[in-house]
Amino acid sequence: MLIVFLRAIILYAVIIFCIRLMGKKQLGELQPSEFVVTIMLSNIATLPIEDSDIPLSMGLIPILTFVCIDVFFSYLSLRSQSFRRLICGSPKVIISGGQLDQRTMKELRYTVDDLMAALRTQQVFDISEVQLAVVETTGQISVFMKKGSQPLTPEDISLEKPNADPPMLIVNDGEILSGALEGLGRDSAWLESVLKSEGVTLGEVLLMTSDGSSSTVIPKKRYRRGGEDSP
């Protein structure tokens, strides 16, 4: 039992390291090769845990090998378009000029149900509103709506709105995030004055967002770190 326990800890740390080495990707945005590596990592990692007769190295070596190969392939994909096409394929246009490309659908083995489900995940419920739809190499579908179906923007009604960055998180659970104030062009004196005007101390702030102007959002903590209600 102790062996299994220790192996579980080691493999957990190794998997975390591997995921970090491979880089940040959402599960739904993995390329085929990355998807394969992720699935295989999880399967291989369980082998030395399930069977303590298997040396730990029999799990670690293939895991680390897959990760290294994945990193190399990612680098090669970045450098060579043909390599990228070989490993990841290329996006396919499935709706063009408002017309459904049935041949591409057949090539992709995309059924009507698959198409409609993919469109619905993009909040499209009427296929006639789609100008262009592309099936990405990750399997996700990207949709460009017809002009008449696109959401109205301030530009459409000749309303000028200045460009601005979104609000940033400045305080997280009572702690100031490094670089956040500098990013907004503010300093700690400004932060103190804002907190004072809101009648809170830094330790009472659950989170604070701001776009650098007077617009701030400051929910207070309800629970202290021990889980008890704050007074």
Place this chain on the structure above:
Amino acid sequence: MKRNIAALVLFLLLILVSAGQLWLLGRTTERLTAIISECEKSVNSDSNDLDERLSELAGYWEKYYRTASFLTRSDSLNDMAADVSRLRSMKDGGELAEELRSLRTRAELILDEQIPHPESVF
């Protein structure tokens, strides 16, 4: 770029470790088979140093077992461990030479299983 370098270093390390494990197992097996051969010679020549040879074998067996079980998954190791512990009792019977031969063959097989022959890779 840092990620690529880290992956490259890790990859080279993996190659070194894998090859190193095979080399270590080879070296340990070679030493074990040498000691077994010495024991066989003593048995065949009815020499007085047979006890000493068997003690040497029993002593080296621990090291071999630890190394081999760390590097391989072989069901033979436990059987071999049981056989090594019975060697002294076989001294007076006629089975000692046969048992030593069997031990050597199994140790060589364990090493051979780890060598990447095409038929074992595919």
